[in-house]
Amino acid sequence: MSARTHAPSDQDWTDPDWLDDPWTAAEPRRRGRKKPVGRRQLAQLTADEDSEQDDVIRRLKDLGHITEVVAELKSGKEATAYVARGPRGSVLVKLYRDLQARSFKDDRVYRAGQVILDVRAAKAMHNRTRKGLEMLQQDWVLSEYAHLWTLWTAGLNVPEPLAGPHPTAYADTIPAVLMRLIGTEDHVAPRLSDAHLTPEQARSAWDQSLDGMADLLRLGYAHGDYSTYNLLWQEDTVTIIDFPQLSTRQNPHFQGLLARDAQSLATSFRKHGIHADGQSVLRDVQRRALGPAPEPRLLLP
Numbered sequence: 149m150s151a152r153t154h155a156p157s158d159q160d161w162t163d164p165d166w167l168d169d170p171w172t173a174a175e176p177r178r179r180g181r182k183k184p185v186g187r188r189q190l191a192q193l194t195a196d197e198d199s200e201q202d203d204v205i206r207r208l209k210d211l212g213h214i215t216e217v218v219a220e221l222k223s224g225k226e227a228t229a230y231v232a233r234g235p236r237g238s239v240l241v242k243l244y245r246d247l248q249a250r251s252f253k254d255d256r257v258y259r260a261g262q263v264i265l266d267v268r269a270a271k272a273m274h275n276r277t278r279k280g281l282e283m284l285q286q287d288w289v290l291s292e293y294a295h296l297w298t299l300w301t302a303g304l305n306v307p308e309p310l311a312g313p314h315p316t317a318y319a320d321t322i323p324a325v326l327m328r329l330i331g332t333e334d335h336v337a338p339r340l341s342d343a344h345l346t347p348e349q350a351r352s353a354w355d356q357s358l359d360g361m362a363d364l365l366r367l368g369y370a371h372g373d374y375s376t377y378n379l380l381w382q383e384d385t386v387t388i389i390d391f392p393q394l395s396t397r398q399n400p401h402f403q404g405l406l407a408r409d410a411q412s413l414a415t416s417f418r419k420h421g422i423h424a425d426g427q428s429v430l431r432d433v434q435r436r437a438l439g440p441a442p443e444p445r446l447l448l449p
């Protein structure tokens with residue numbers, strides 16, 4: 149297994165080197181997104197798509213995390229999102245695809261600076277052997293959980309993780325990540341990229357999105373894919389999602405990732421009538437990061 153080390157979170161937010169990173173993000177990353185497929189009922193899925201996912205779903209039921217899967221919400225490049233029911237309400241099951249079918253092309257940028265103490269594991273991951281891919285897949289899913297727990301307990305607007313907090317508890321759900329569904333079964337929260345906003349709502353969504361990026365930065369994180377595609381809109385509130393690639397300053401590309409996030413946010417908000425440039429967004433976010441943090445959430449036993 150891999151061993152991560154994490155950078156301390158005492159970042160110097162005023163560091164002038166930030167925007168001079170050689171790995172630059174002048175162009176926001178395009179992820180070849182599919183259009184939303186809508187909510188296909190599970191009965192309509194083909195046997196092929198079903199088989200592997202069925203095994204995981206069965207395991208999640210056996211573990212008592214869910215009682216029923218209601219519908220497939222969205223099939224993305226890396227994962228399929230399902231709406232399910234569980235003992236604590238509606239669940240979003242983010243089920244990562246078979247590791248062979250996944251592209252790890254983009255992972256290297258986010259993994260840079262990561263220390264893998266086990267030399268054989270590091271080699272297998274580097275060479276993308278079957279075992280190495282399996283480790284990468286596990287690490288990716290575990291990272292998403294770990295980040296969700298950190299951010300949720302710190303009081304950020306992210307979905308509540310529904311397995312854990314101890315890693316042995318959430319490791320049992322690999323390759324799925326379980327979190328609270330934002331919205332309801334019948335009205336799942338849209339992404340900000342799909343939402344229709346009044347000018348007033350657009351200003352509020354923009355303001356909340358800047359605060360959200362600042363909240364991450366205050367904790368020492370760059371999201372790595374921060375745009376309206378990974379922000380949900382529910383009851384006039386923005387919720388941040390999609391965390392496997394979160395980076396710390398330990399990553400040599402940290403500054404570039406931050407700059408790219410700022411640019412992606414600005415670009416993706418244009419359709420809502422907000423016009424800002426990446427550099428001013430980054431300055432605004434840095435300023436906000438010096439302000440007060442959200443109220444932490446208590447983890448009751």
Ligand SMILES: Nc1ncnc2c1ncn2[C@@H]1O[C@H](COP(=O)(O)OP(=O)(O)OP(=O)(O)O)[C@@H](O)[C@H]1O
Nearest residue numbers: 222224225226227229240307327328329330389390
């Ligand atoms: N907690 C949640 N509540 C409601 N919807 C969610 C939640 N988490 C994710 N979704 C929906 O599932 C989709 C996929 O989730 P996510 O962005 O985490 O995965 P992804 O691998 O980036 O997929 P994609 O390539 O489709 O963006 C989101 O775009 C959003 O529509």
Ligand SMILES: [Mg+2]
Nearest residue numbers: 377378389390
């Ligand atoms: Mg996403």
